[in-house]
Amino acid sequence: MNRIAAGEVVERPASALKELVENAIDAGSRTIAVRLASGGLDLIEVTDDGCGMASAEIALALERHATSKLPDERIEMVASLGFRGEALPSIASVARLTIESRAQGTEEGWRRTVDHGAIAADTPAALPCGTRIRVEDLFGRVPARRKFLRSPRAEYAACLDVVRRLAMARPEIGFTLEHDGRRTLATQPEEAxxxxxxxxxxxxxxxxxxxxxxxxxxxxxxxxxxxxxxxxxxxxxxxxxxxxxxxxxxxxxxxxxxxxxxxxxxxxxxxxxxxxxxxxxxxxxxxxxxxxxxxxxxxxxxxxxxxxxxxxxxxAQGQRSAQAPAAGAMGAWQVEPPAPSSLAPAPSLQSLFARQYAPAANSVREMGNGWAGRGHQPLAPPAARAEEASEDAPVAEHPLGVARGQVAGTYIVAEAEDGLVIVDQHAAHERLVLERLKAAGAQEAMIRSQALLLPEVVEMEEPDCDRLEEKATELARFGLVLERFGPGALLVRAVPSVLGKADAQALVRDIADDLARHGDALLLGEKLDLVLATMACHGSVRAGRALSVAEMNALLREMEQTPRSGQCNHGRPTWVKLAHSDIEKLFGRK
Incomplete structure (x- = not known):
């Protein structure tokens, strides 16, 4: 019977260790020391300085379902970690278990050893107040269970996870873990x-x-x-x-x-x-x-x-994000650029900026600029050049700085008071659009719709159409107006105006995939958040789009006022900062 119980309570060394450490915690310990050998397969030892046990209590603890942790019949009010009285007798039935304990206020300790269910020793012992339990040769006489255990390294990883979780749950207790003579975990008692x-x-x-x-x-x-x-x-x-x-x-x-x-x-x-x-x-x-x-x-x-x-x-963290620069990226900054080819002169800084902000060739220019002939890359309009040149707003007033340029049509480069800020324009704008949509939803305000001149028909599987039709009312609040168009199709009559020229077909299909993937596992509000995230992705500024300095600064200012703008909807940072000290290190100044 004990071995059957052991199959439920003691699956591997980690589960036996969990029961022993929980008992040590319930004993009111201030420090708990764990020693393992071969991942717990050969030895598990747990020593604590808790209340301890007398010899009669040790004998009782090794009886099945004998526990002192149930003061009455109300099992739902149990506050201790252990309470069934199954762990110790179960472990003793499949291993060699030695309990040494000395109760607080007594002068003598006691030791009892049970070898795979049979009592092997029952003698006095000398030890400080507290309890020490040793489990040796776990499943040594149960080869059918022993052969299904994993390698010592894998079993040790499971034991480490158990101790780590229990140490987190009790910051007032100091824990140490030693494996094969090497200390791998140590915490101090009364830690924050x-x-x-x-x-x-x-x-x-x-x-x-x-x-x-x-x-x-x-x-x-x-x-x-x-x-x-x-x-x-x-x-x-x-x-x-x-x-x-x-x-x-x-x-x-x-x-x-x-x-x-x-x-x-x-x-x-x-x-x-x-x-x-x-x-x-x-x-x-x-x-x-x-x-x-x-x-x-x-x-x-x-x-x-x-x-x-x-x-x-x-x-509440605003635009805060994890800002540790990747070592590889920092290393790439330090690599000296290759020598320019002698076949073609290096372009000037002025021509690089002109090429960056100039519109595509063979396009009609506004603001009085004429046709740009084939192969000709005109500079930006005079007004735009003046705007770029006079962008001297006080940097100290803005946490994300003032825009100074754009790289690869994707990244905004801004100067902040304490360093250089680089912003991923697509990721940042995606977050801003999402927060606008969510704010409108929280205020139960209808988001303006942009009616389609010709409604689009989206053909999908009937279950996908059913799910979208069920959410049609909520989606209409956010500006996406859908109408059933037969068993396997939906009619898109309007899209949210904040999304601009979004691909209605792709938008509706992505929303249907989100709803199908999560089914009934999420609450309605969480489902709508996923839908809004999909809509925001379709409506944000794409990488590769050239922005004016005014547009870049407007994006930065809105980021500073928008919660959670430090990360995009996929958990990646929207901006990184190179502090002045980092830049000085790149140039060997520090």
């Missing part, structure tokens, strides 16, 4: 939550993270969330806790995805650690033997609370 999270998850969170503190009713959310521009390709850097318990809950993971929906590409994931505190009676932690899954009494409230708190915290 944000500092503990940055130490254990990613040091960059100290600069590229946002502290989360929110309350709604009896629920409270704290933690650290990475800026959208600080993201990863996998979701293994998302740490979620409910009432101090590490969980891997689909509802919470979905809420995080929803909060970052219009700020990250679909193949990128946020980096964060969130701690949700909720009344015990509103959450059921007794769903799974490993206690990694929970069930909420009001899941819609929990999801809405998380999404709202995360978005509010991220929006």
């Amino acid at each position: 939550l944000a500092a503990r999270v940055a130490r254990l998850v990613a040091r960059e969170l100290a600069d590229d993270g946002v502290v989360i503190e929110a309350e709604r009713g009896a629920a409270r959310l704290t933690g650290v969330a990475g800026l959208p521009t600080f993201n990863r390709g996998v979701a293994d850097h998302q740490y979620l806790f409910v009432n101090g318990r590490p969980v891997k809950d689909r509802l919470l993971i979905g809420a995080v995805r929803g909060a970052y929906a219009d700020m990250l590409a679909r193949d990128r994931h946020a980096v964060l650690a969130l701690f949700l505190e909720i009344p015990p009676e509103d959450v059921d932690v007794n769903v799974h033997p490993a206690k990694t899954e929970v069930r909420f009494r009001d899941p819609a409230f929990v999801r809405g609370f998380l999404v709202g708190a995360l978005r509010h915290a991220l929006e």
Whole structure:
């Protein structure tokens, strides 16, 4: 029977370690030390300075379902991490388990050893107050289970993840982890939550993270969330806790995805650690033997609370984004340019700017400029040249600086008081358009539509048409007017005026794909956010479009006033800055 229970509670060394460390936390420890050998396959040792146990309590702890953590019959009010009384007897049935413990206020400790279910030793022991538990030869006599374990390196990675999560959940406790004689993790007790999270998850969170503190009713959310521009390709850097318990809950993971929906590409994931505190009676932690899954009494409230708190915290950061320059990019700046060819003279600076801002050849010019013959690249109009030359606005007044030029028809170069700012015009404008659309939606204001002279027919699969028809009323609020045109087609009568000359066919198909991809997994507001993000992408300034200095400055000023303008809708930065010190390093001045 114990081995059957062990199959549920102890799947691998990491699950045994999790149970032992949770018991150490429940014992009121201030420091917990973990030692592993061969990824936990040969040895797991957990030492704490908690309350300890007397000899009778050690014997009772090794009995199935014997626990002192249930003061009454109300299991939903349990505040401890462990409470079933299954972990120790289950581990003892499939390994050699040694418990040494000395209770606080006593002068003698006790040791009991159980070898794969049989008592091997029961003697006094000398040790400080607290408990030390050793697990050796896990599944040594259960070859069917042992052969399915992974390599020591993989098992160690799982153990490290367990200790990291529990150390984050308890910043008041000091943790150390030693593997094969090498210390790999160490934290100090009474550490600040944000500092503990940055130490254990990613040091960059100290600069590229946002502290989360929110309350709604009896629920409270704290933690650290990475800026959208600080993201990863996998979701293994998302740490979620409910009432101090590490969980891997689909509802919470979905809420995080929803909060970052219009700020990250679909193949990128946020980096964060969130701690949700909720009344015990509103959450059921007794769903799974490993206690990694929970069930909420009001899941819609929990999801809405998380999404709202995360978005509010991220929006409060304005145009902030992760600004660490890539080492490769900085290195490329330092490479000396190749010597100019002797066959053709190097172009002058004046001709380079003239070529950048001049319209395409063989085009009709406005403002009194005549036809430009084939092969001739005229300078910009006199008025434009005067505007560019006199752009001497005080730099100190603007955080993103004043535009000085455009590179490759894609990047705006601006001079700020403390450095050089480079802006991706398409990414920045995409964010601005999205925020305008969302602001109009929040105010329940109708966005102006641009009626199409000839309505466009978009042919799609019938389920796609059904989904779009269901959302037609909401889409009309944002200026996209759709009408059913048979079983497998929709009629586009108007598009949002802010999108300009958007491709109606591509826009409608992309929105249909978004709705199909996420189905009923998202709330209506989150679905509309995805739709708006798609519309914004279709309506933003494209890379390669030449902008006047006035247009560039207008874009910069709007970015300074728009929340979350530091990242595009896909989680990439919209601007980067080279500080004066960085520029001086490039030229060897420092």
